[in-house]
Amino acid sequence: MDFSIKACDWSKGGEGPFLTGKSDCIVVGVFEAQTLSGAAFAIDAATGGLISRIVKAGDMDGKAGSTLFLPEVSGIGASRVLLVGLGKQDAFGQKAYGDAAKAAWRAILGTKIAQVTFALAQLPIKDRSADWAVRTAILALRELTYRFTQMKSKPEPAPRALRRVVFSVDAGDEKAVKLAAKQGAAIANGMDLTRDLGNLPGNVCTPTYLANTAKKLARDWKLKVEVLGDRQIEALKMGAFLAVTKGSVEPPQFIVLQYQGGAAKAAPVVLVGKGITFDTGGISLKPGEGMDEMKYDMCGAGSVLGTIRAIAEMGLKLNVVGIIPTCENMPAGNATKPGDIVTSMAGLTIEVLNTDAEGRLILCDALTYAARFKPAAVVDIATLTGACIIALGHHNSGLFSKDDALAGELLDASREAGDPAWRLPLDDEYQDQLKSNFADLANIGGRPAGSVTAACFLSRFTDAYPWAHLDIAGTAWKSGAAKGATGRPVPLLTQFLIDRAGQ
Template sequence: MNFEIEKLSLAQAVQVSADALLVLWPSATLPKPLAHDPVSRWVATAIEQGDFELKAGAVLTLYSQSGIAPRHLLVACTGDNQASQIRSAVLAAWGAIKASKIKRLSLHLVGDAAPQGVLLALSSLAEASYSYTTTLSKPKPRTLKHVQVSTESASPSVTQAVAQAQALVAGVELAKEWANRPANHATPTHLAQVAKSVASGRAFKCEVLGPKEVAKLGMGAFLAVAQGSAEPLRFIVMRYNGAAASQAPVVLVGKGITFDTGGISIKPAAEMDEMKYDMGGAASVLGVFKALGELRPAINVVGLIPATENMPDGLAVKPGDVVTSMSGQTIEILNTDAEGRLVLCDALTYAERFKPQAVIDIATLTGACVIALGAVRTGLFSSDDALALQLQNAGEASGDTCWRMPLDDDYADALKSRFADVANVGGRAAGAVTAAKFLQRFASRFAWAHLDIAGTAWRSGAAKGATGRPVGLLLQYLMRLAQSPVATASKTKKTVTPAQATPAKALLVRKA
């Protein structure tokens, strides 16, 4: 999907050549009955007649009217322009015309358009019009290809927001693509191939380690999960170097279980097909790196993806087995379906070598987090208050929200073992918290956060599919860090100042 932007009044926007014009109208902007543009007059009449209320998500539609170039005209109210309100307005408007063959859409934002509002509107439009086609014999690809954005003041910050939206959509849709693919079309080897493709630019490096290299590193927990699968594991190391080498990187660790049967602790058959989404964390890291390649911010980022299947063959790890992690800590595996934390713990230890300013792991980790937070907010756990606040703020701004959960030391008692340093599960009570406490044992040497996306990475039912979350949250966090560096204190009491920002690459600005 291609985005462009230009400065236009609403009277000019109705003359843009497009299949549809979508006007986003905030509640605070009252239409003038005697305005020069036909849209304002039309909206004013509809309000007067009680046919349109200026509340978030309300939509007014018109078809093929004289003096209006697009055949479809829609006005959607964005309320107070909060992230959720902009999203609901765009989704409602698209729902009214999605059956039409809209190839070119003109999007006009009434009033003083805030950069973040523009970004949210475009990303929501992309979300609404997304279509998965890869494994369909007769695919019906997305018809919407081009969006012409117009505002009354196309400032440099708004133009940059359109560029960021373009990159964000590319990243989110890459994450969706690979999470949506069936497991036989998205093996660890496939993930390694796409990682190399994404990280092929001048500022990128990508290294892929196989079973022998992982064994040499002493990643006994990761190897234990992988030993039951015929598909060889891959440990993917991606590097984006946008700042000076002296600047400490942010490390993103994405859980890459390309299919999770549960291993010997096998899952019930119902909805097991959805376990192809268990690499949603890995997919989000790939998506973030795709967006970084578009935007080229002045920041250094490392992506680590431990990728494997979790299968129950004769070589599979068994409940009660004890393995030694890369950190040297021994782990009693009480449940082989708690495998994500086993691959992540070794990746977290590996992250130490980068001397990072912060490490964030992203994982579809626990059903308990779904019970706690549902599909609205991602679970956020962190040992560092400053990092947690940055992620929370990025989530609110992007609409890809999270909620901080506790990490009291008392929760770790559930993980005690008589036969190893730690057990990999702690029972049903506070399952999302005890999983995070397990990971925290391996993240004591840096500022660390854990995002449990089990409830937000995909949807079930009729709308089954990957959401691409939390690419939006992570990209917002990284862009803010690049533009307004804030030192993050780690457990070692070191502080690191990230690189100063550079503008996003210029976006083409031209007439429709």
């Protein structure tokens, strides 16, 4: 799909091709109980008061999310106009704009419209700029057009006809918006990769498949990649990681993917992604109902790969390292048992009280390994705990960090990206729940504050650098009729890196 940017001052009657040029449709907004303005006012004037008459007749009242096509409009070059209800103008902020953009795209995607002029990005959005509006619109469209058909014998044809979108912006915003459009397309491409990896079944998306995906990214975008196998993982004494993979016939992989966009000696940001390609719970076997969704337990790894793909396409000027420990968690005669004690790469001994708390075991060794890069910051991303879903539901990802500055950066990025996160506590008092009578620490701390104690466990391995943890168990995928990977938190992570790069 092609996205382009053109400056237009609608107060001057829609300069350039917007009113006279050929287009299948112009998308304009109408506020509730407000006089027409901007593109709606200009088109109304060019069509002899058509929009005013429709509003007066009550066919378009401006209610948020409402849409109305005006076919065969005379007086302008476009064959159709799509009116989008925006709600109250004084309440038109980030959410209202996002809802309006999605309503517009849904209406358009239900037609054979191939080329659209999109004027909503010029609307006055509270605390948001035109570049944010364009990027948000692109991501909304790409989300609605995403389809996963790779595993079907006869994939259904794509229902959309839309091929080109021209965004109308003010002249002063044109440069920033062009960059935003490039970023939006790159983020969407990264999210699509993350969605695809999550949606693939566990018999296809194995640890080796993830490693091959990283290798392909390295070839396509000139990155550096290293994949460590069993013997190398053993040589590094990653006993916690190896404890998880013992029961599986699929070999574990330890993926290190490096993007060098900054100065050679500049400290990188390290992203660590949990890559359990299928999680049965091991000997602490999960209930059968819904276990198929445990193919999504590698969405942390998928988001790291998607984020690195996005920043590589952008050409972001900073250094980023992606570290992905990946394996299956399976029951077998040789699998790790509850009560077993294993030794991590950091030398700490861990009593495995529950083999279904495996993500923290593979991550702790990866976090120890991350220190060798002398990182500016480390962020791990994991579908770690069901407790986080209980605490936050499916809207916010859980954010944990003792570094207020790093936590603030991530929260700011989450708000800018529309990919929300909520900071949860990481107080030392919770560490007491991880005490073990037989080892340095236990891998679980009981039911109370389960997501907090999981983060506390990881924090034991992060003294060497600023660190934050994102628990995406409630946001990485959807269940039910909308079942599928969401691509989150690629927008949050990418915005965090854009901000770090100062771009």
